[in-house]
Amino acid sequence: xxxxxxxxxxxxxxxxxxxxxxxxxxxxxxxxxxxxxxxxxxxxxxxxxxxxxxxxxxxxxxxxxxxxxxxxxxxxxxxxxxxxxxxxxxxxxxxxxxxxxxxxxxxxxxxxxxxxxxxxxxxxxxxxxxxxxxxxxxxxxxxxxxxxxxxxxxxxxxxxxxxxxxxxxxxxxxxxxxxxxxxxxxxxxxxxxxxxxxxxxxxxxxxxxxxxxxxxxxxxxxxxxxxxxxxxxxxxxxxxxxxxxxxxxxxxxxxxxxxxxxxxxxxxxxxxxxxxxxxxxxxxxxxxxxxxxxxxxxxxxxxxxxxxxxxxxxxxxxxxxxxxxxxxxxxxxxxxxxxxxxxxxxxxxxxxxxxxxxxxxxxxxxxxxxxxxxxxxxxxxxxxxxxxxxxxxxxxxxxxxxxxxxxxxxxxxxxxxxxxxxxxxxxxxxxxxxxxxxxxxxxxxxxxxxxxxxxxxxxxxxxxxxxxxxxxxxxxxxxxxxxxxxxxxxxxxxxxxxxxxxxxxxxxxxxxxxxxxxxxxxxxxxxxxxxxxxxxxxxxxxxxxxxxxxxxxxx
Numbered sequence: 120x121x122x123x124x125x126x127x128x129x130x131x132x133x134x135x136x137x138x139x140x141x142x143x144x145x146x147x148x149x150x151x152x153x154x155x156x157x158x159x160x161x162x163x164x165x166x167x168x169x170x171x172x173x174x175x176x177x178x179x180x181x182x183x184x185x186x187x188x189x190x191x192x193x194x195x196x197x198x199x200x201x202x203x204x205x206x207x208x209x210x211x212x213x214x215x216x217x218x219x220x221x222x223x224x225x226x227x228x229x230x231x232x233x234x235x236x237x238x239x240x241x242x243x244x245x246x247x248x249x250x251x252x253x254x255x256x257x258x259x260x261x262x263x264x265x266x267x268x269x270x271x272x273x274x275x276x277x278x279x280x281x282x283x284x285x286x287x288x289x290x291x292x293x294x295x296x297x298x299x300x301x302x303x304x305x306x307x308x309x310x311x312x313x314x315x316x317x318x319x320x321x322x323x324x325x326x327x328x329x330x331x332x333x334x335x336x337x338x339x340x341x342x343x344x345x346x347x348x349x350x351x352x353x354x355x356x357x358x359x360x361x362x363x364x365x366x367x368x369x370x371x372x373x374x375x376x377x378x379x380x381x382x383x384x385x386x387x388x389x390x391x392x393x394x395x396x397x398x399x400x401x402x403x404x405x406x407x408x409x410x411x412x413x414x415x416x417x418x419x420x421x422x423x424x425x426x427x428x429x430x431x432x433x434x435x436x437x438x439x440x441x442x443x444x445x446x447x448x449x450x451x452x453x454x455x456x457x458x459x460x461x462x463x464x465x466x467x468x469x470x471x472x473x474x475x476x477x478x479x480x481x482x483x484x485x486x487x488x489x490x491x492x493x494x495x496x497x498x499x500x501x502x503x504x505x506x507x508x509x510x511x512x513x514x515x516x517x518x519x520x521x522x523x524x525x526x527x528x529x530x531x532x533x534x535x536x537x538x539x540x541x542x543x544x545x546x547x548x549x550x551x552x553x554x555x556x557x558x559x560x561x562x563x564x565x566x567x568x569x570x571x572x573x574x575x576x577x578x579x580x581x582x583x584x585x586x587x588x589x590x591x592x593x594x595x596x597x598x599x600x601x602x603x604x605x606x607x608x609x610x611x612x613x614x615x616x617x618x619x620x621x622x623x624x625x626x627x628x629x630x631x632x633x634x635x636x637x638x639x640x641x642x643x644x645x646x647x648x649x650x651x652x653x654x655x656x657x658x659x660x661x662x663x664x665x666x667x668x669x670x671x672x673x674x
Contacts, residue, residue: 122223123216126161126175134206137165138182138574138597138619143196146187148174150205151574151597153182157207162191164208165199172196173210182573182597200669202603202625202647308399309345309392322386322407324379332388333374333413335403336364343395345402349377350387359386370403374413464530466506473498474541476516488514488541495522495550507531507560515567517544523551523571529558539566539588547590552576555584564589574598575615578606578628585609592616592637599637599659602628602650610635614659621659624650624671635659646671 135155141148150156156163159179165172172194177186189196192212324330334347346363350356362375379386388407392400408414471486475498479491485498492498498513505511508531517540524537539547552571553564556579563585569575575591576599578584584606591599592614599615599622602608606628615621615637623645624630630652632644637659644659646652649670658664665673 123219125216125220126213127157128209128213129157129207132206132208134204136603137199137201137203137205140199140201142198143189146185146189148176148184148187148205149596150182150184151577151601153179153184156184156205159184159186161207162210162212163205164210165203165205167204170195170197172199173212200647201623308401309343309390309395310399322388324384324386324407326379326381326383328379328409329376329411330379330386330407330409331374331376331411331413332405332407333372334364334390334405335370335372336368337370337401337403338364338367339369340367341395341400343400344391344393345400346373346391347375347405348389348391349375350389351380351383353385353387355387355389364400372413376411464504464506467509467511467531467533470510472512472514473501474514474516476541477518477520488516491516495520495524499524499526502529502535503527505531507533507535509533510536512536512538514541515539515548515550516541517546517548519549519570521551523569524553524555524564524567526555526558526562528556529560529562531560534561534563536563536565537567538564539568547588553578553586553589556580558582558584561585563587569593571595574601575618576600578602578608580604580606583607583609585611586613587611589613591618594639595619598623599640600630601625602630604628609633613637616640616659620645621661622652623647624652626650629653631655632658642666644673646673 133155135150135152137148138151139149156179160175160177162173162175163184165174172190173192174184175188175191176184177188178184192210332347332349336345338345344363346361348355348361349359351359357380359377359379360375362373364373365371377386386407388405390402390405406414473485474488474491475485475495476488476491476493479485479493481493481497483490483492485492485501495515502511502513503526507529510533512535515537526535529535547566547568549568549570552569552574553567553576555562555577559582561583565585565587567589569589569591570593571591572593572595574597575593575595576586576589578601580603586600586608589610590613594617596619598620599618600608600610600613601620602624604626606624608624608629609631610622611633613635615635617639618637618641620642621637621640621644622630622632622635623642625647627648628650630646630650632652632654634656636657637643640659640661641663643661643664644652644654645666645668647666647668647670651672651674653674667673
C-alpha cells in the first residue's frame with residue numbers, strides 16, 4: 120500500500136471568516152486574515168455545524184486561497200456568505216489517513232524477519248533499557264533545570280514545579296513564603312513558641328551516592344534551634360544526620376554531606392525548629408547537590424522568590440498561598456494578584472498615562488514623553504497583564520509604525536484610551552490596523568491613521584469600543600470596520616474610504632455611526648445576521664449605500 124497524504128494540523132484551530140461570498144463552484148476564496156490558516160497545501164472547514172464543507176487548497180497568497188478542491192472528505196460543496204467561519208479543524212480524512220498509514224507500516228514491518236536485523240541478546244536488551252533510562256532522566260533533569268551532576272534546589276523548585284505545595288507541614292507554627300527581609304525573601308518562617316515545628320520534602324537519590332544538603336538561615340535576635348534533619352526513605356525511622364543554624368546570626372549558609380545506604384533511593388529532608396522567641400526564625404534557600412562539596416547557589420535558588428516590577432516606583436515580593444497568589448508592597452502589606460478571576464493578572468492601583476514613540480526604548484518605563492516605549496506591542500502586552508480598575512491611557516507619538524494595536528481579553532471595571540499624538544504633535548501617527556477582542560472594560564481609540572490594505576478595524580465581542588477621528592483611506596477589497604460576535608461600537612468623526620464595505624456589523628453586533636465620512640466604497644453600510652447599525656449625521660458613502668441581510672437592521 121502507498122502512504123496517504125497527511126495534512127499538518129494546527130494547534131487550537133484559530134479561525135478567520137470569509138471576506139467575500141462564494142458559490143458552490145468557486146475555486147478561489149478570500150478570507151479576512153490569511154495568517155490564521157496553515158500554509159498550503161492543507162484542508163480547512165467552512166461552517167461549524169453538520170452542513171459544514173471541507174476543502175483542500177493548494178496555494179495561499181496573503182488572504183487568498185486558490186487551487187481549491189471543493190466538497191472534500193465526502194462533504195457537499197455549496198455557496199457561503201460573507202462572515203462564514205473558516206478554520207483548520209480535525210476531520211474524518213485526517214483520522215482515515217492516519218489509520219491507513221499505520222496499517223501500511225505494520226504490513227511493512229511484518230515482512231522483516233528478526234534475523235535480518237540481527238538477533239538481540241537479553242544482555243543487549245538490558246543495556247539498551249539502562250541507556251534509555253539514563254537518557255530519560257538526563258532529559259527530564261534538563262527540562263526542570265536540574266543536572267544530576269550539579270545542584271538541585273529544593274526551594275522553591277525541587278519538583279520542577281513552581282510553588283511550595285510539595286513541602287508538607289509536620290506541625291503548626293510554620294508560615295510559608297511570608298517574610299521579605301533585607302531584600303532576601305524567606306521561604307519559611309518559624310514562629311512556634313510552645314511546640315516544635317517542621318516542614319518536610321522528599322528527594323530522589325542514587326543508592327550508595329554522596330549528597331550534600333545545605334540551607335540559608337536567619338536567627339538574628341531569635342532564640343530556639345533551627346536546623347535540618349535528613350532521613351533514609353520516606354519516614355523518620357532511619358536518621359542519616361542533621362545540622363543546625365548558628366545562634367543569633369544574620370543570614371548564613373550551613374551544610375552537611377551524607378552517604379546514601381544501599382537500597383535507598385529516596386531521602387526525607389525535614390526542616391525543624393525548637394521552641395523559641397522573637398519575630399521568627401527564617402530559612403531562605405535549601406539545596407541538595409551530588410558530591411561531598413556544597414555547590415554554589417544556582418539561578419533558581421538565587422531567584423528563589425519571584426519579584427514583580429509594578430510601575431516604575433516599587434518592587435514587590437511574591438508569595439504562593441493555598442488558593443491565590445499575592446505580591447508584597449514596600450510597606451510589607453500583601454495584595455492579591457488577579458483576585459476575582461483575574462487569571463494571574465495584576466490589578467491597577469491608580470490612573471496612569473503611558474507613551475510610545477518611534478525614538479523610544481522598550482526598556483524605558485513608558486511613563487512620560489521623555490521616557491517612552493518604542494513599540495505599541497510593548498504597551499498592549501503590558502495592558503493585557505493588568506486588571507484595568509483605573510483609567511489607563513496610551514499616547515502614540517506622530518510617526519510611522521510597522522505594527523497595529525492588538526488588544527485581547529482586557530479585563531477590569533474601568534477603561535483604556537489609546538490616542539494618537541503627543542502634546543506637541545499636529546499629525547496623527549500612522550499604524551497598520553486596530554484589532555480588539557472580547558474585553559470587559561471600555562476601550563477608546565482616537566486620532567489614528569490606519570495604513571492596511573486589508574480590514575482596518577476588527578472588533579470582536581466584549582464591552583463598548585469607542586472610535587473617534589480614526590482615518591483609513593487605503594484601497595482594500597475588505598472592510599473598514601468589522602464588528603463581529605456581539606461587538607458594541609460607537610464611531611464618531613471617522614473617515615473610511617475605498618473599501619469593499621466601509622462599516623459592517625455581523626453576528627448580533629451593534630454600531631452607532633455618528634457623523635462619519637468616506638467615499639469610494641463599494642458598500643457604505645452593511646448589517647447582517649441580527650446586527651444593528653444606528654445612524655446619526657453623515658455616513659460613509661458607497662456605490663451601494665446600504666445592505667441589510669439575514670435579519671440585519673440599519674436605521
